[in-house]
Amino acid sequence: MAFEQITDVVAFHAEGPVWSSSWGGLRFVDMLAGDLLTLRSDGGVDRLATGSKIAAFVRPRTGGGYVVATERGLALADTATAAPREATTLWNSPAYRMNEGTADPWGYLYAGSMPYTRDATTRGTARLYRISPALEVSVVLDSVTTSNGIGFSPDRTRAYYIDTSTRAISVFEVDDAGNLHHRSDFHRVEGASPDGLTVDSEGSVWVALNRAGIIRVLDPSGQTVQEYQLPVTGTTAVTLGGKDGKDVFVTVSRENDDSRGAGALWWMDGPVAGQPTLPFAG
Numbered sequence: 001m002a003f004e005q006i007t008d009v010v011a012f013h014a015e016g017p018v019w020s021s022s023w024g025g026l027r028f029v030d031m032l033a034g035d036l037l038t039l040r041s042d043g044g045v046d047r048l049a050t051g052s053k054i055a056a057f058v059r060p061r062t063g064g065g066y067v068v069a070t071e072r073g074l075a076l077a078d079t080a081t082a083a084p085r086e087a088t089t090l091w092n093s094p095a096y097r098m099n100e101g102t103a104d105p106w107g108y109l110y111a112g113s114m115p116y117t118r119d120a121t122t123r124g125t126a127r128l129y130r131i132s133p134a135l136e137v138s139v140v141l142d143s144v145t146t147s148n149g150i151g152f153s154p155d156r157t158r159a160y161y162i163d164t165s166t167r168a169i170s171v172f173e174v175d176d177a178g179n180l181h182h183r184s185d186f187h188r189v190e191g192a193s194p195d196g197l198t199v200d201s202e203g204s205v206w207v208a209l210n211r212a213g214i215i216r217v218l219d220p221s222g223q224t225v226q227e228y229q230l231p232v233t234g235t236t237a238v239t240l241g242g243k244d245g246k247d248v249f250v251t252v253s254r255e256n257d258d259s260r261g262a263g264a265l266w267w268m269d270g271p272v273a274g275q276p277t278l279p280f281a282g
Contacts, residue, residue: 001228001268001269001270001271002228002268003215003228003230003248003250003266003267003268004266004267004268005261005264005265005266006039006043006264006265006266006267007039007043007044007045007264007265008045008264009254009261009262009263009264010030010037010045010047010263010264010265011028011029011030011033011035011037011251011253011254011263011264012030012032012033012253012254012255012263013030013031013032013033013236013253013254013255014028014029014030014031014037014236014251014252014253014263014264014265015028015029015030015031015056015057015100015196015236015237015251015253016028016029016031016056016057016058016100016196016236016237016251017196017237017238017239017249017250017251017265018057018058018059018239018241018277019239019240019241019242019247019249019274019277020059020060020277020279022060022064022066022080022279023038023060023066023080023081024038024040024041024080025038025039025041025241026038026039026239026241026249026265027039027058027066028058028237028249028251028265029055029056029057029058029068030047030055031054031055031056032053032054032255033055034049034050034051034052034053034054034055034070034071035047035048035049035050035055036048036050036055036058036066036068039265045265048081048083049083050068050070050075050083050084051070051075051083051084051086052068052070052071052075052086053071054069054070054071054097054098055068055069055070056068056069056070056097056098056099056100056101056111057069057098057100057101057102057111059101059102059103059109059277059278059279059280060277060279060280061076061279061280061281061282062107062279062280062281063078064078064079064080065077065078065079065080065082066080066084067084067087067109067280067282068084069098069101069111070084070086070098071097071098072089072090072091072092072093072094072096072097072098073086073087073088073089073090073098074086074087074088074090074109074111074131074135075087076282087135087282088131088135088137090111090113090129090131090137091113095115095116095117095122096113096114096115096116096125096126097113097114097116098111098112098113099112099113099114099146099147099148100112100147100148100149100150100162100195100196100237101147101150102150102151102278103277103278103279103280103281104130104152104159104178104278105152105156105178105278106177106178106281107133107278107279107280107281107282108130108131108132108133108178108280108281109130109131109280109282110128110129110130110131110140110150111128111129111131112126112127112128112129112144112147112148112150113126113127113128113129113144113147114126114144114145114146114147115145118145118146118165122145123145123165124143124144124145125143125145126144126145126146126147127139127140127141127142127144127147128140128141128144128147128150128161131282132282133280133281133282134282135282140180141163144163145163145164145165145166146163146164146165147162147163148162148163148164148194148195148196148197149161149162149169149194149195149196149197149198149207149208149237150162150197151197151198151199151205152174152199152278153199153203153220154199154201154202154203154275155203156174156178157173157174158171158172158173158174158220159171159172159174159180160172160186160197160199160205161180161183162194162195162196162197162207164193164194164195164210167188167189167190167193167194168185168186168187168188168189168194169185169186169187169188169189169194169197169205169207169218169222170183170184170185170186171183171184171185171186171222186205186218186222187205187207187218187222187224189209189216191212192209192210192211192212192214193209193210193211193212194207194208194209194210195207195208195209195210195235195236195237196208196236196237196238196239196251197237197238198237198238198239198240198274199274199275200240200272200273200274200275201245201272201273201274201275202272203219203220204217204218204219204220204225204272205217205218205220206218206238206240206248207238208235208236208237208238208250208251209235210233210234210235210236210253211233211234211256212233212235213229213230213231213232213233213234213235214227214228214229214230214235215227215228215230215235215238215248215250228268230250230252230261230266231259231260231261232252232257232259232260232261232262232266233256233257233259233262234252234253234254234255234256234257234262235250235251235252236251236252236253237250237251238250239274240270240272240273240274240275241274241277244273245273245274245275245276246269246270246271246272246273246274247267247268247269247270248267248268248269248270249265249266249267250265250266250267251265251266252264252265252266
């Protein structure tokens with residue numbers, strides 16, 4: 001099995017791929033352009049502006065449409081193709097922007113921030129938030145630098161999370177209400193930056209290693225069981241989808257990567273299905 005490029009170069013900072021039949025397949029973001037990108041069946045890509053300078057991630061909504069994380073908040077749309085309307089602001093400081101996030105099995109949304117300038121003065125000053133279906137916002141972690149991938153185990157008892165600055169994937173215990181407890185190291189990364197992740201139907205964690213061009217697969221004990229090397233280094237995120245759930249999609253950024261195929265979408269036929277995409281209940 002090997003990855004192949006399936007689109008033209010369509011983004012500067014491609015991120016956050018997610019599969020949902022509600023919008024016809026795969027959607028991802030051109031994060032620093034503030035646009036949503038949708039993969040068509042003919043391999044073309046449709047672009048939808050959000051009205052924000054940042055589009056950090058997108059998820060389907062339970063009642064239809066989608067939620068998109070904007071520069072400092074969330075915007076909602078009632079259909080898959082409608083432009084979103086700003087729904088809530090999580091903070092006011094222009095020094096921070098939204099980064100990765102996901103919906104959880106309880107219908108809440110997790111959204112993480114990061115500073116525009118990353119140095120000693122901003123280390124540990126960003127946050128990970130949890131947003132209820134009523135758009136009530138709570139802080140889950142208040143000492144984050146670059147909030148990135150987050151995903152849940154199939155049995156809903158574990159959550160995996162990346163603050164890229166730590167060069168580690170953390171694991172939390174999850175209680176019956178979806179609250180995270182007892183954070184510990186799950187897997188440490190050397191020589192690369194752990195970025196977006198997804199958890200497959202068997203409980204293995206797939207993580208994109210940015211600056212290395214690697215997709216690493218970890219079993220539930222945190223041990224590496226497989227690695228896939230791409231011919232580009234700016235791998236930002238990975239997801240599983242398709243009709244059988246086994247299509248592996250990887251987004252690649254052109255930020256810090258000018259190699260051929262950076263800014264395109266990459267694909268391979270994987271060995272195991274992913275979990276169904278969780279919608280936001282708000």
